[in-house]
Amino acid sequence: MASKHDTDVNNLLQRREVLGPAYRLFYDEPLTPVRGEDVWLTDAAGRRYLDAYNNVPVVGHCNPRVVAAMTEQAQTLCTHTRYLDQGVLDYADALLAHFPGCLNRLMLTCTGSEANDLALRMAQACTGGQGVVVTQNAYHGVTQLLAQLSPSLAPHGPAVRTIPPPHTDDNESVAAAAARWGAHVAAAFADMQAAGIRPAALLVDTVFASDGIFPPQPGLLDDGAAAARAAGALVIADEVQAGFGRLGGPWWGFAHAQLQADIVTMGKPMGNGYPMAGVVAQEAVVHEFAHTGRYFNTFGGNPVAAAVGMAVLRELEERQLPEQAAQVGAYWRQSWQKNAAALNHAPVRGLGLYWGVEARSGEHAARVVNHMRQNGVLINNSGPGGRILKIRPPLSFQTQHVDQLMTALLGAWDVSQ
Numbered sequence: 399m400a401s402k403h404d405t406d407v408n409n410l411l412q413r414r415e416v417l418g419p420a421y422r423l424f425y426d427e428p429l430t431p432v433r434g435e436d437v438w439l440t441d442a443a444g445r446r447y448l449d450a451y452n453n454v455p456v457v458g459h460c461n462p463r464v465v466a467a468m469t470e471q472a473q474t475l476c477t478h479t480r481y482l483d484q485g486v487l488d489y490a491d492a493l494l495a496h497f498p499g500c501l502n503r504l505m506l507t508c509t510g511s512e513a514n515d516l517a518l519r520m521a522q523a524c525t526g527g528q529g530v531v532v533t534q535n536a537y538h539g540v541t542q543l544l545a546q547l548s549p550s551l552a553p554h555g556p557a558v559r560t561i562p563p564p565h566t567d568d569n570e571s572v573a574a575a576a577a578r579w580g581a582h583v584a585a586a587f588a589d590m591q592a593a594g595i596r597p598a599a600l601l602v603d604t605v606f607a608s609d610g611i612f613p614p615q616p617g618l619l620d621d622g623a624a625a626a627r628a629a630g631a632l633v634i635a636d637e638v639q640a641g642f643g644r645l646g647g648p649w650w651g652f653a654h655a656q657l658q659a660d661i662v663t664m665g666k667p668m669g670n671g672y673p674m675a676g677v678v679a680q681e682a683v684v685h686e687f688a689h690t691g692r693y694f695n696t697f698g699g700n701p702v703a704a705a706v707g708m709a710v711l712r713e714l715e716e717r718q719l720p721e722q723a724a725q726v727g728a729y730w731r732q733s734w735q736k737n738a739a740a741l742n743h744a745p746v747r748g749l750g751l752y753w754g755v756e757a758r759s760g761e762h763a764a765r766v767v768n769h770m771r772q773n774g775v776l777i778n779n780s781g782p783g784g785r786i787l788k789i790r791p792p793l794s795f796q797t798q799h800v801d802q803l804m805t806a807l808l809g810a811w812d813v814s815q
């Protein structure tokens with residue numbers, strides 16, 4: 399029987415003009431996935447690819463439990479948060495159980511951008527300020543406000559100051575690197591204040607993904623957070639990339655860094671593909687925000703979202719996927735060490751199942767990515783100049799998948815020089 403899918407890439411490319419030129423496709427030869435299952439994507443021609451890139455399907459593509467929860471709730475009721483609904487309350491309790499006790503309120507949105515927007519409104523309500531400090535190649539979202547806070551996307555706005563991502567240099571202690579980063583944060587807020595802008599927030603992606611992937615060690619962000627608070631700003635941890643066990647073990651980047659956050663934003667993996675995002679904050683912060691007015695998000699926190707979110711939580715918990723991510727991540731590191739010479743001792747950074755490999759150049763990285771795609775393994779590149787190979791599979795990734803990934807990487811590395 400003929401496939402119902404169009405396998406003619408040129409035809410699809412032509413038809414895609416309907417979407418306009420702002421979108422970008424991955425890979426020199428674009429991929430046409432038509433089916434997903436766990437860590438696998440199948441294309442229109444029936445070829446299977448190992449997905450070592452997509453973090454949204456955190457519990458696996460088309461996870462049966464998540465799909466069943468979504469279907470059952472969609473067949474039963476889908477309203478919004480203006481009605482009493484037990485599902486969203488059960489979800490809030492279950493999610494907040496993974497947070498420190500002081501972070502005890504949840505508000506729900508549909509996208510990470512909306513979550514960051516809401517977090518910034520909370521910070522503005524609490525501080526009376528507008529100024530925000532972000533890292534120099536940060537990405538925090540697509541709205542007018544978030545684009546101004548996303549230097550990797552667009553020039554930053556007038557009330558925004560940028561700083562380098564925190565990292566320890568060779569042989570540098572965490573305390574010394576923390577002090578260095580803290581000085582950058584203090585200087586950025588001082589500059590802002592000198593321009594008459596009142597500070598509102600230090601906003602950090604806790605794995606510094608678009609800055610080149612720098613998972614912070616415990617304590618590394620402390621001095622920066624202290625500098626933000628000294629300037630009267632709140633600390634917002636953007637967990638859209640790092641959250642839900644991505645870094646292995648503890649569920650959040652801020653927990654790995656032992657950072658005290660005032661507000662935490664989440665998205666991407668929260669609904670395993672269903673558009674779901676949210677903000678967790680201290681009670682006092684949410685109360686202060688509530689003084690400024692009401693909040694209603696038509697779709698955020700609806701009964702289907704609550705059912706989906708709960709199924710994702712239960713999969714993560716019962717299958718112990720964050721713990722598995724820590725183990726599989728350690729296996730990847732060992733495999734890397736074994737093959738370091740063949741990979742020219744390229745710098746590698748990461749934690750759990752979020753890894754960045756520094757290729758020689760952006761061009762080298764792009765060639766590696768395309769070669770691997772041709773050989774059935776999907777990764778991508780990002781960071782400044784596109785030089786960092788980004789490896790970020792579903793958390794159901796296992797050691798045999800690491801072996802396949804490493805074989806493909808070794809095969810691509812040299813021919814792509």
Ligand SMILES: Cc1ncc(COP(=O)(O)O)c(C=O)c1O
Nearest residue numbers: 509510511537538539603638665
């Ligand atoms: C760190 C970070 N924050 C926020 C966002 C925005 O999320 P969304 O695309 O759901 O609006 C992204 C998306 O890539 C992100 O990586």
